[in-house]
Amino acid sequence: MMADDYKDAYLREKELRKLAEQKLEDKSRELYESFEALKAANSSMQENQKAMVHNEKMASLGVLSAGVAHEINNPIGFIYSNFCTMAEGMSDINTFVFTMDQLVNSGADAETIRNAWREGLTRHDVEYLLMDFESLTSETIEGLERVKQIVADLKSFTREDSGDMDMVDVNECVRGAVNILSNQTKYHAQVIVDYADDLPKVRGYFGKLNQVFTNMIANANQAVSENGEIHITTRMKDERVEISFRDNGCGISETNMKLLFTPFFTTKPVGQGTGLGLSISHGFIEEHNGEIRVESEIGVGTTFLIYLPAADQDQ
Ligand SMILES: Nc1ncnc2c1ncn2[C@@H]1O[C@H](COP(=O)(O)OP(=O)(O)OP(=O)(O)O)[C@@H](O)[C@H]1O
Ligand SMILES: [Mg+2]
Numbered sequence: 440m441m442a443d444d445y446k447d448a449y450l451r452e453k454e455l456r457k458l459a460e461q462k463l464e465d466k467s468r469e470l471y472e473s474f475e476a477l478k479a480a481n482s483s484m485q486e487n488q489k490a491m492v493h494n495e496k497m498a499s500l501g502v503l504s505a506g507v508a509h510e511i512n513n514p515i516g517f518i519y520s521n522f523c524t525m526a527e528g529m530s531d532i533n534t535f536v537f538t539m540d541q542l543v544n545s546g547a548d549a550e551t552i553r554n555a556w557r558e559g560l561t562r563h564d565v566e567y568l569l570m571d572f573e574s575l576t577s578e579t580i581e582g583l584e585r586v587k588q589i590v591a592d593l594k595s596f597t598r599e600d601s602g603d604m605d606m607v608d609v610n611e612c613v614r615g616a617v618n619i620l621s622n623q624t625k626y627h628a629q630v631i632v633d634y635a636d637d638l639p640k641v642r643g644y645f646g647k648l649n650q651v652f653t654n655m656i657a658n659a660n661q662a663v664s665e666n667g668e669i670h671i672t673t674r675m676k677d678e679r680v681e682i683s684f685r686d687n688g689c690g691i692s693e694t695n696m697k698l699l700f701t702p703f704f705t706t707k708p709v710g711q712g713t714g715l716g717l718s719i720s721h722g723f724i725e726e727h728n729g730e731i732r733v734e735s736e737i738g739v740g741t742t743f744l745i746y747l748p749a750a751d752q753d754q
Contacts, residue, residue: 491715492715492719492722494713495713495716495719507622509622510621510622511586511589511590514581514582514585517578518579518583521575521578521579521582522579525572525575525576528568531563531564531568532563532565532568534563535560535562535563538555539555539556539559588618589618589619591615592615592619593619604644605642605643605645606640606641607640607641607642607643607644607645607648608638608640609638609641609673609680609747610635610638610673612645612652613632613634613652613671613682614634615652616653617630617656619653620656620660624656624660624669627663627666627667628659628663628668628686629667629668630656631668631670631671632670633670633671633672633673635672635673635674635675638673639675639680639749639750640752641680641727641747641749642748642750644723644727647726647727648727650719650720650723651719651720651723651724651745652682652684654716654717655684655720655743656669657716658716658743659684659685659686659688660686661688661707661712662689662741663686663687663688664688666687667688668687669685670685670686671683671684671685672685675749676746678748678749679729679748680746680747680748681745681746682745682747683744683745684742684743684744684745685740685741686740686742689737690736690739691733691735691737691741696733696735699733700717700721700731701714701718702714702715702718703718704717704718724745727747727748728747729745729746729748730745731743731744731745731746
């Protein structure tokens with residue numbers, strides 16, 4: 440009898456244990472499944488964020504390229520017209536050289552050749568044409584260099600940063616951003632730049648920093664009205680590279696100041712700003728172990744200060 444009781448109790452306990460184990464297993468499976476679901480959600484959010492950062496860049500690129508097209512069109516226009524003028528002149532000189540060659544081959548005497556030469560020089564205005572060629576050529580080269588620079592700046596803006604950080608020349612990076620926006624700023628703002636000599640390089644991603652600087656200038660440009668001034672300076676400050684963007688624009692209210700770096704915070708009309716510029720910039724500067732500071736006064740202006748650690752210059 441005793442033995443049976445004992446056996447029953449044993450079986451009951453075994454059954455309970457099995458149930459408990461089953462429950463535990465179910466719970467662990469549930470946990471595992473929700474962990475997997477969370478992981479998937481997280482990675483899809485990261486993908487979304489990447490896409491958003493990319494979209495912001497592409498949206499700015501859309502605005503930029505309209506201006507850039509205009510900027511390229513201008514030198515292309517005068518390069519084209521210079522070439523047409525040169526082609527006309529070339530054809531005059533060609534005729535002259537061909538006529539002279541025929542005369543020489545015909546066995547004409549020296550006096551006739553000399554007279555024909557002088558007459559031809561005057562008739563075809565050769566001296567003027569050659570002088571004109573010289574100025575047209577140098578103007579054309581200048582125009583081509585401008586186009587080359589614009590394309591290079593555009594390329595640096597769209598540069599995909601992948602892999603390791605590089606040694607970045609901050610002055611060059613800021614210069615690219617200033618140039619790429621010059622067709623937007625030139626109408627109502629004066630951009631005054633002061634680059635430090637011998638600025639140490641920073642370790643980082645050229646494209647990302649370029650995007651940050653471009654956004655700073657675009658923001659300043661959108662904040663200033665008629666007599667806008669945007670001062671940009673680079674210098675060393677306590678072992679760090681400081682890049683300062685100061686404008687005499689509308690300023691930022693205390694309430695807005697707290698929201699500046701929040702994604703999608705914008706005071707701009709729909710279609711003009713997505714409100715991602717500063718939040719993306721903040722992320723990029725953090726990635727560089729840097730810092731962004733803002734000082735602003737309503738109606739006076741705003742200064743954004745960016746600090747980046749100077750790299751070990753031996754690298
Ligand atoms: N220099 C500045 N002067 C005045 N306000 C500024 C300045 N820079 C930023 N702001 C304010 O901060 C807001 C957020 O800036 P942010 O660059 O993040 O977005 P956005 O410029 O509105 O849009 P996006 O950069 O995505 O085109 C702006 O809408 C503006 O109100
Ligand atoms: Mg912006």
